[in-house]
Amino acid sequence: MGKVSKNRVSVAPMMDWTDRHCRYFHRLLAPNALLYTEMVTTGALLHGDVDRHLRFDPSEHPVVLQLGGSEPDDLAACAKMATEYGYDEINLNCGCPSERVQKGAFGACLMAEPELVRDCVAAMRAATPLPITVKCRIGIDDMEPRQGLWTFVEKVHAGGCDTFVIHARKAWLKGLSPRENREVPPLDYALVRDLKRDFAGLNFVLNGGVTTVHDTLSHLDTFDGVMLGRAAYQNPHILTEVEEALHGTTALPLQTLIEKMIAYAQAQREMHGTPLHSITRHMVGLNAGKRGARRWRQILTVDALKAKTPQDVFWPALEAIS
Template identity: 55%
Template sequence: MMDWTDRHCRVLHRLLTRESLLYTEMLTTGAVLHGDRARLLAFSEVEHPVALQLGGSEPADLAQAARIGEAEGYDEINLNVGCPSDRVQSGRFGACLMREPELVADCMAAMAAAVKVPVTVKCRIGVDDQDPEESLFGLVDLCARAGVSTFVVHARKAWLKGLSPKENRDVPPLDYPLVWRLKRERPDLTIVINGGIGSLDEAEVHLEHVDGVMLGRAAYHTPAILADADRRFFGADAAIDPFAAVEAYKAYVASELAAGTHLAAMTRHMLGLFHGQPGARAWRRILTVEGVKAGAGLEVIDRALAAVSGLEAQRVPRGLEAGEAA
């Protein structure tokens, strides 16, 4: 979810679900150790619980980056062993580390020794010609011996050559039963499943077999599905109203606008909020077209809300007063 689940996105998602664990986009150890930490690691207090996801392959660097993340207040440090992009491969991290499970275990041991918050792994079931049963179970067992108890498993292989990152999210077949089996045969571990899960109904089916479900693209493109997560899975009395979430988000937007953040940087994460509802196209159009203009502010969100709530349809279009024909 690189370039997607930034701090603005996470605030919006937190206003839709108060209980679900949120993850940052993946940050490399180099960025954390040598980059602009104030910008890269900043997050709002409302985001808790929130996990920092790291990319790297040097145990010492990962340990130091984990310490920094813990000091910044993150609730969990996660190592990404699943991203298949060329940029990630060239840096020897992400999914290519599925080929080096001993190194991953060394990295996790170093991170676990460095911090008190949980350290977790996000991985694939394998890469290229690996046997998924061997690659997945082997990686998990080595990391478990290094002190890891929680694994997020994208239930697809990654093909490091021949498929683009986008194709790697869709083309390799999903093997949910293998991840279910991992939980069945390693009952002491916390197993979270990921990959191709598009609804809370689907998530509920998986929760009969594993401990948790991670939603990626579905949560981003149709974030309103998160609004019922607390009621369905965490015992809340009612679902969260997306309109109320937008009103709450406006307070955050106002504070960020005052700090110099452009409106479009925040509204781009809202485009799919009313997907499938009347007025959704107008909502997207107003946020997209008007949100990028210089000086755009909260009035853009208000206009978009009016369109999707039906208030826009009740207004007489300018130029049609006084009996003019359309």
């Protein structure tokens, strides 16, 4: 059942951040990383503009579509769409604590309904040959993880999921904002280690609070994969460092990277009318800490809003760093 991904480092699904432009950029930095989409709800796919949500550039492979939903039939229909669009994997969101998501009765609150998640996974498995994975927390509210999480994994595995991405902190569904829910509940990597020990046949990807290459590599000694979220977005250079350490990949020179992004921005504008700023905004953190980083940031955020061509923005930005 399923397969262990050879792309053991992944960039987390992040709403408003990991859109296709961001993934195109991350792929240039990390040829081997597994890239996730933002969460896309079943409602958005069943009633909205499917192509807008699902299209991606072929260079983004391997790419995972993260779905938000809790209706087995709807998820199965969306899994079919993902298959037609050529995604490599589908992930079900069982970790998002936002109020909007709770109202839709999916995301982290699904951790309290392992049978329903099992049925969702089974319905998707029946609809697609793609691997189905689940991303969750170590628990919600006053759930005792060694019961709740263990039961969740056991039941959901029975539906056909053998890879779990575990954000190693609880979600507190009442009283914390989504942002606080990424910072306040304490991280517990040891618990995820025990989970892996107790379900030795399954794959566990560790997520949450990993911010250095050193920690990424050391977690890979224990876990089947490591997922980087904020660190990868805010300091994308970490992706090149991880890539080099794991695969010996030589990083693209900044100038080559910029040339590729110019070509991409031009093509996106011609094909879809994409504003330049929608692309440059994901690159702001690239040169953090270097001389000229402030100017780089300013050009990519402010100047990009009024520039006529990508060259008008990217070349001065490069010059600021050189």
